[in-house]
Amino acid sequence: MSELELTLKLRGDLSREAASAAVRFAETAAETGALDVAYATVDSPFGPLLVAASARGLLRLAYPDEPVAALMEELAEQVSPRILQAPGRLDPLRRQLDEYFAGSRRRFEFPIDWRLVHGFGRDVLRVTAHIPYGKVSTYGDVALRTGRPKASRAVGNALGANPMPIVIPCHRVVRTGGGLGGYTGGLQRKERLLQLEGGAPR
C-alpha cells in the first residue's frame, strides 16, 4: 500500500470526539422534540435505575436487573423507535428520586404517560398512585377501590406488571394480616422502600 493510501486511512483516533458529538446530538434532539422517548439512568441504593419518558411523561422505570437492550427494544416496539439517551428531559425526575432516597421527598411531581398500561391494570395503578407516603394498603383494599372487590389476585398481577415502580408506589400494597406480598423488584427492595418511608407493617 502506498504512502498516499496509508494517509487516506486517517488513522487518528476520533472515537472520543464522535462520542461527545453523539451526546450533544441526543440532547439537541430532546430539546427540539425530534425524539419520542428519552432515557437516562439514576443512581439509587439499589444500583442504577433506568427511567424513560415521552414528551407526555414517564413511561418506564426499571431496576438494574432488567437488561437495558431488551427494555429499549420493548419501548421501540410499543412507543417509537426514536429513542435516545438524553438525561435533560428527565432531570427533574432524577432530582426527585435523589431526594426521595435521601428521605426528603414524599411525593413525585412528574407527569405520567400511561400508554403502556391498559384496562384494569391502569385502574389498579391509578388507585395505587394515591396511597400516601408512609402508609400501606392491601390487595383487597385496592381491589375494592377499583370497583372489583373480588379481584385481589388480579390486583396482585397488575401491580407485578407496574412499568413505573417506586414512582407508582406498588410497594405500598401488602397482604391483609401484615405479609409483604410480592414485588416486581424483589421483596428485599419492597421492604427497604417501606422502611425508608417509615411505614413498614410491623
Added chain:
Amino acid sequence: MRLPPFQDLLDRNREAVYRFLVAAVGHQEADDCFQETFLAALRAYPRLERADNLRGWLLTIARNKALDHHRRQAQHPVPTDRMPEAAAPAVDPDHTEVWSAVRRLPAKQMSAVIYRFVNDLPYRDIARLLDCSEEAARRNVHEALKKLRGATHE
C-alpha cells in the same frame, strides 16, 4: 416493520459517520454536519422501509450533508473559509495537503475514496452507497487516487 432503538444506530455508527465527515469537510465543520446528519436521520427514521443497511443509509445522509456544506461554502465564501484546512492538523498534522486535495475532488470520487480508505468499506458496499456498479466504484477510487497523486506530487 421492526426498527432498532435509534440509540443503537447512534452507538454503532457515530464513529463511521464522524470519520467520514472529518475527511469530507474537515475537523472544524465535522460536528455541525454530524448534528445535521443524525437529526435528518432521526426525523426520517420511523418511515424507513428497510433496516438491513442502516450504516449505509446514515453514510448516504452524511455524504449529502457534506456536499451541501461544500455547496454553501462555494456560494458564500466567508473569511473563515480556510478554517477547515487550518484545523486539519488536529486530525492529521503531516498531511494537510492531501486532505485539501481530497475535498477538491469531484463529489463521487471524493465520497468513493473516503468510503474506501477512511471507512474501510469493500467495493460492493461503496457501489451500493453511490448507486453504481462495483466496477464504477473501483474506477472512481482509482481516478481519485490518480488526481491526489498529481496534486500532492507523490
